[in-house]
Amino acid sequence: MILHVSRVALALTLILVAAVARAGDVSVDLAPDPKNPPAPQMGDNILFRSVIRNGGPTTVDGVIGWLSLVQIDPGAEQPVDLEDWSAHKAVTATALKPGETLVAEWPLRLIQSGNYRVVVSVVSRDGGGIATSPFADFEVREKPVVESTRVLPVAVGLPLLIVAALLWRRKAA
Amino acid sequence: MNPILLIASKESGELLLSTRGLACLLAMAVVLSGFGLLLVGDTELSLLDNAQVVYDMAGIVTALGALLALVVGVDTVAGERERGSLVPLLLTPVSRDSILLGKLGGVAIAWVAMYGLAAPYLWAVGSTGQNLVDGLAAVALLGTPVVLGFGFLGIGLGACLAMARTGLLIGLIALVLAASPLLLGPSLRQSAIGRAFDAVNPFSAAVNAYDAVIIDSVPIATQMLNLGTTAVWLALALWFARTSFHRVAR
Numbered sequence: 001m002i003l004h005v006s007r008v009a010l011a012l013t014l015i016l017v018a019a020v021a022r023a024g025d026v027s028v029d030l031a032p033d034p035k036n037p038p039a040p041q042m043g044d045n046i047l048f049r050s051v052i053r054n055g056g057p058t059t060v061d062g063v064i065g066w067l068s069l070v071q072i073d074p075g076a077e078q079p080v081d082l083e084d085w086s087a088h089k090a091v092t093a094t095a096l097k098p099g100e101t102l103v104a105e106w107p108l109r110l111i112q113s114g115n116y117r118v119v120v121s122v123v124s125r126d127g128g129g130i131a132t133s134p135f136a137d138f139e140v141r142e143k144p145v146v147e148s149t150r151v152l153p154v155a156v157g158l159p160l161l162i163v164a165a166l167l168w169r170r171k172a173a
Numbered sequence: 174m175n176p177i178l179l180i181a182s183k184e185s186g187e188l189l190l191s192t193r194g195l196a197c198l199l200a201m202a203v204v205l206s207g208f209g210l211l212l213v214g215d216t217e218l219s220l221l222d223n224a225q226v227v228y229d230m231a232g233i234v235t236a237l238g239a240l241l242a243l244v245v246g247v248d249t250v251a252g253e254r255e256r257g258s259l260v261p262l263l264l265t266p267v268s269r270d271s272i273l274l275g276k277l278g279g280v281a282i283a284w285v286a287m288y289g290l291a292a293p294y295l296w297a298v299g300s301t302g303q304n305l306v307d308g309l310a311a312v313a314l315l316g317t318p319v320v321l322g323f324g325f326l327g328i329g330l331g332a333c334l335a336m337a338r339t340g341l342l343i344g345l346i347a348l349v350l351a352a353s354p355l356l357l358g359p360s361l362r363q364s365a366i367g368r369a370f371d372a373v374n375p376f377s378a379a380v381n382a383y384d385a386v387i388i389d390s391v392p393i394a395t396q397m398l399n400l401g402t403t404a405v406w407l408a409l410a411l412w413f414a415r416t417s418f419h420r421v422a423r
Contacts, residue, residue, distance in 0.1 A: 042219070112219040145223045146212040146298050154297040155206035155213075158290065162199040169192055 025056025026096070028065065030120050030133035040110055041141035048106040050120040050133055054096040062125025063093040067106045072137070073114045084111050096124075113142035176267045177275045184249055184279020189286060197244065198290060201237050205294040208233060212298055227299035227308045228387045232355045232380055234291040235316040238284050239323040239352070239376075243344045245283045246327020249276045250418065251337035263421065273328070273418045277411075280324030284317065308387040315379040315396065318403035322375060323348060325410035332417035351376040375406035 033047035040046055048067070054060050066089060069080040082089050091104040106118070120133040188194035212226055253259040262272060292309065299305040326347065330340035354377045357367075371377040378399035385391040 145219070146209075146226060147300075148213045150297045150300060151209045151213050154293045155209040158293060159199060159202045159206055162195055162202055166192060166195045166199065169190065169195060173192070 025054060025058070026060055026063070026122050026124065026127070026131045027053050027055055028120050028122050028131050028133035029053075030118070030136050032136055032138070036138075039141055040138065042110050042113055042143040042145070044110050044140075046108050046110065046138065048108070048118060048120075048136060050091075050104045050106065052091075052093075052096070052102040052104070052120075052122050052131075054098055054100050057098055059098065060096045060124045060127065061094070063096045063102065063122060064090060064124070065092075065102070065104060065120055065122040066090040068119050068121060069108070070117050071112075071114050072117050076114065080116070085109055110140045113140045115139050176265075177271050177278065180272060180275025181278025181282060184245070184276060185282035185286075188245060188279070188283050197241060198286065201241060201287060202290060204237060205230070205233065205291060209294055209298055223299065224303050224388045227295060227305060228383050230291075230295050230298055231308050231312050231316070231383045231387065234287070234295070234312060235319055235376070235379055236348075236352045236355060238287040238291075238316060238320040239348055240345075241283055241287050242280050242320045242324030243327040243348055244341065246276075246280050246324040246329075246414075247331040247337055247340045247344060248327075249279055249331065250328055250421070251331030251334065251340050254331075255337055259421070269419050270415070273415060276328060276418075277321075277325065277414070280328070281321060283324070284320045287320075288313065288316075304387045304390055307390075307393055308383065311379075311383050311386045311393055311396070314393065315382045315400060315403050318400075318407035319375050319379045322403070322406045322410035323351075325407070325414040329410070329413040329417040332414070332421050354380045373402070375403045378402035378406075 029051045031049055033049060036046040037044050050065065050067075052063065052065050067082065067086065069082055069085060071078050071080055086106065086108050088104075088106055091102065093102045096102060104120075106120070108118075116138055118136050118138075122131045123129075188197065208230065250259065253262065263269075265272075291312075295305065295309060295312075299308065323344070327340065327344050330344050331337060334340040334343070351374055354371070354374070371381070382393075382396040382399040385396060386393050
């Protein structure tokens with residue numbers, strides 16, 4: 001019984017080592033665009049660039065890389081649905097030859113204020129593991145969506161204007 | 174002066190210059206102000222919510238415009254009948270169609286006034302977000318046939334019913350039913366009944382077009398089907414108003 005368990009454990013270890021080795025062939029770098037605003041706020045567009053590189057000796061087939069965005073504010077930690085932030089969610093390559101790179105750009109439109117972290121993950125068709133880029137953190141400053149300086153004059157002024165017209169009308173009558 | 178223009182200017186003058194008409198516009202302005210002030214205090218809005226705000230405001234403006242047009246439409250015939258001024262108007266040497274066109278013009282001017290009132294509100298809540306201009310264009314293009322249709326429905330109801338109150342009640346029920354997409358979420362409208370209702374409801378057509386143009390940034394030129402639905406509604410309401418008005422005997 002003990003011998004059987006040991007064999008299973010050895011087999012699992014070998015599979016895991018193989019998977020890590022396969023994932024290790026592909027590396028990913030991620031960096032923000034130097035033109036990104038230094039202190040971005042809601043509504044700004046920023047860009048990240050990733051470079052997926054096959055550092056192994058064999059061709060890696062069916063490469064898929066994708067961007068993940070998470071909010072890391074204390075008490076509000078959550079994955080963010082990219083639907084509203086970016087139309088560019090994944091990059092694919094049929095094959096990545098040894099030494100070949102796949103460059104991808106990830107534009108983001110900043111929708112909500114907060115602290116965020118992006119990471120690019122890569123898997124291949126036959127690989128058993130996942131390669132991830134270094135994290136890139138950024139903060140989005142709040143921007144008033146509905147500006148009181150615009151709403152208040154209209155919301156107060158227009159009814160007052162009509163009231164004035166009403167009073168003038170009554171006086172004229 | 175052309176009798177059509179004369180009647181239209183008299184109808185619009187009653188709205189824009191009379192105490193009753195100004196009180197109506199004040200009520201509309203207070204509703205829009207209340208909505209705007211509610212938004213100012215909300216600090217949790219995201220940029221997406223800004224588009225949602227413009228979309229909501231566009232829907233409210235269309236509903237208020239339809240309400241105003243309905244009230245004006247019912248009052249323009251049934252109100253005149255109750256005030257005793259309809260018979261003298263019908264006895265003037267002016268064709269029924271000319272009188273009706275003048276009254277339709279009055280409804281149209283009421284909507285122009287409502288749109289003019291709403292534009293600053295839409296700008297105030299939406300100028301920092303996306304698709305404000307497209308939103309204004311969508312309200313003008315798709316909201317106008319919906320609103321005018323309710324005005325013409327009001328004229329038709331006012332013409333074929335003896336009492337203005339009855340016409341107003343029926344018209345309000347129709348308006349509440351048509352404007353239900355403003356209250357019901359998209360998921361509730363995904364049932365077979367909901368989809369069927371959406372397909373024939375001009376208000377749904379307008380609201381769906383607002384959604385596409387303002388929130389999803391779809392070009393307004395792609396909304397021809399929705400525009401067609403609202404145009405059919407306008408044509409049917411116009412036919413109803415004309416038929417009913419031609420049957421007015423007293």
